[in-house]
Amino acid sequence: MSKIDPIFAAVTAPGTPFEIEEKDGLRFFVNAPSDLNQLIESARRFRDQACVVDFDGPQGERRLSFADMFAWRDRLAGHLGIGRGDRVAICMRNRAEWIAAFMAVMKLGGVAVLLNSRGSAGDLLSMVDEVTPSLVLADAERAALLREAGYDGRLLDMSEPLEDRSTVEGDGLIARPDDPCAILFTSGTTGRVKGAVLSHRSLITGLLGTQLTGAMVLHNLAREYGMPVEALALKLPPQASLLVSPLFHISGLGSGFLAPLLSGGKIVIMRRWNAEEAVSLIERERVTQLSTVPTMLWDMVHRARTVEADLSSVRNIGSGGQALPLNLLEAVQALCPHAMIGVGYGMTETSGAIAQAVGADFLRAKASAGRVLPLVDVRIEGPSGNVCGVNETGEILVRSAMLMTGYWNRPDDTAKSFTADGWLRTGDIGYQDEDGYIYIVDRAKDMVISGGENIYCAEVERVLSEMPQVTECATFGIPDDRLGEALVAVVQAEGLDELSVIQWVAGRLAPYKAPTRVAFSRDPLPRNHAEKINKIALRALWPELAGKN
Template sequence: MATPVTRQEAIAALTAPGMPYALEELTALGRKVRVFSKAPASLRVLYEETATDLPFLVYQDERMTFAEAWRAASRVGHVLVHGCGVRPGDRVAIAMRNYPEWVLAFCAITSIGAVAVAMNGHWQADELLYGLQDSGATVVLADAERLARLTQPQVRAALPQLQCLAVRTPELPAGVRALQALTDAVGEVSMPPASIAPDDHATILYTSGSTGHPKGVVSTHRNILSALLSWELDRAVAERVAGLEPPAVPPPQPGTLLAVPLFHVSGLHASYLVGYRMQRRMVAMYRWDAEQAAELIARERLTSVNAPAAMTGDLVRVARQNRLSLDTLVTVGGGGAPRAPEQVRQIGASFGHALPNTGWGMTETNAIGTGIGGEDYLALPASSGRCALVLELRIVDETGQTLPAGQRGELLVRGTSVFPGYWNRPEANARSFVDGDWFRTGDVAYIDDEGFLFIVDRIKDLIIRGGENIGCGQVEAALLLHPDVHEAAVYAVPDERMGEEVGATVHGAPGLDVEALRAFLTQHLARFEIPRYIRVATEPLPRTPSGKILKRQIQQAALAEHQGQATSV
């Protein structure tokens, strides 16, 4: 054991000039930010520097090393440039499950200077059409399920120039090409050359707001890389404070379970991209299944899993059955929604060596913000942790004045990983950024005297179901498309497993059929967005004198009725 140091001493030592995590101030995209001076210049450099012969990607019986994945991605990059005409700055969409091709496509797109548009795999045809039109994607790589939606007549008619490359699709629709056939024909090639600057756009990920369509969150290479190195620095600081020294014998290669979709930052950043420099193996699942997850952790001797509270709660229940040893786990990470304090304690007691960790972050901050783990998290299970060192936090009142420690207000954030803005949404950017570069999170929070953040409420009208953001306004708009629905209010219903479920109260024509309404919604909403609880009101919904629906009053009445009375799936 080395001599433990204070947190501030560890930070000062690790970020000093010349050190691996040296920080310096510069201006990027018109903002003054703290950057890692030794960070890779782009994601492409990250991939090239880490293309080793260590195992990297596992899916069922398929396995690839880091080097093999880079070579396979290079073939995809060649197809995109020479077979599809993709140029730097073009948007290329990915719409599929967590197949290896998702990773290869993302690596290729961001290596040729294009912008990877990570489409929500749950989206139905209307939502996919919106995302493709909004982003201006010229090419989409899709699996069979998504391709069936993309080749529906209304999508094809609206996007006649869209090129579709199929992944794991036995029968190709007319006009669609198979990605594997194209890459097989290419053979061994190098990744096409590209000049990529740190502040070039790298990704667009869609996030649901409280009203209207999802917004495209644009991130640069610097945004993403600063988030990845921030996690590394947090870990290095924790090790210094604990007095840990590098082991005399290198430990076994770490491995993580990819249990969440790659179109979320928790999957893309925390499970996938952070693994390159760690040289961490990643085992992908077809879909979440707690029993199968436990079997994979045991068989592959995985050291970490990062998932929302609903999934880690499932894993706790499986672990406590004591059928499988999960003692290889070192960390059980979270995010997307807070864990109940009891689950935090259960994680600490259920996995042998594993300690829980979590943090607060957003798509707009590239998943980082604050972090907490180990003994700190067990002692403060309601906290989201301390601020990342490349970010700053403020708590403000309704007038924008900064509040002192312990007082609740809106959480603002700024710094290197904060996105430059929403894609083609100047009005949303004007509302979201204040005082130049402070981003309004919409979360109500406070920061204590020791710098620990506590999220206590949300200003935005959002439901977070198992880590998925669901905009109430979007669900209400879909309900109102039904000819028999005249009014609709959508709200969160607390749920022990998922954190929150979608509830709705509707008023409409006599005889409105709830099950028929649900069937109708499948054409317009992703499955996870469809209300689990639907309450039919016989009278018009209550409103304020100005005509605004009294949603809180409606929600309270519905929650009282849900005590065994709600209509559910």
């Protein structure tokens, strides 16, 4: 996605919706609104189109049009009793009430605090105490947990019916771009949980950046087919997205909810991942796009094969978190022949993806995390602070209008995360090639030092994932008297033994990077709330897994 790309130049030309300008070293969308509510309001125009499909309402299945959702949003706003800038915690699993709650908070100029609904009573109370919200909007289960934990603040149980009340309009003021819009808690598996503060500008820039990527894909397809963009758009089936990620994650909030809402698409809500339900919903609702992780894709493939499901409606599949094994890629393409597969790289602190590759762009570099997006600057920094060259490995730093403003009430953590000149330290180790593709090698804190050599787990895992028999894998270090740390691997696969796995890695990387031991798991590897492989849990399981070999 270079600036000299003729399609990029046309789509972002002066006067277009995606016109870009630069100010103080950052690039912005010239015509973007300053307030997220203005962007949400633009979706009213879809009126009677299907907006949300939720199968877990008080009376069962619910189908809500855009008009229904906005009417619900306006009705709910009359019950919140908040003012501009007030923090409102949303503590619910994925459901239509969550979407209505977020829209209502935005309407009144509040700051939406997104709590991890999968947390324990103590976890929920800790997050609430961290941000001291004026109001908590919860479902019945989470409301009970908070009260059980001792929360005595104002709470509205969204599971109970709302009485009719005249709509309360906002104060008429429009938020400034740098005003806080939402607080999302980071999902790290170690250290303190922190609330990343996202401004209206950062969220809007991320959303419009996603739309820009979609527009460029459409223009490229139109050029490939030799037809006008407008004619191609008319031939595309109605957009329907399967909401898989939790709404309290940036992926769920952005690509799962707000992006489809703004484009007039139908949002099909899943409470949590279930392969049988996912395959059924895709087939019944004619789902055209979903974002997920490789493990979920494997589940979907196996289930679809078992029941001979028709998944041909799927046009776009986004994946992140780890490289797609080649055999998984082939299996998905066989089930979803019309689908363009893509990858993305981002984090809560960047309001979503900062690198993406879709379709042919992805197939050119399947091991990458995507190409850096147009409104993002990336630099790779070595251990001494030097800027690395092309294909040189170091920590990935990011600068963009998409970045968070900081961590809520944690100035020291914020200061450690940014350089003096405004670059965010991602904590990820990687490199960028000459075409702008980013390759993630490892997390800075997840590197194994074995015999004085640095081994990047993600690099080894990428090579392991290229074995046709491997479904998923993870590597990590365990204490070793001679080496300090020894790299070991846990693999879910069929038809492999320990020696064949070790030799596969040793034959493709330096021999010292090969795992010293390999354990096999018949079950999917454990995952955390972000659906990332939980290496803390795997380390605890290692003696048991290794003993079975």
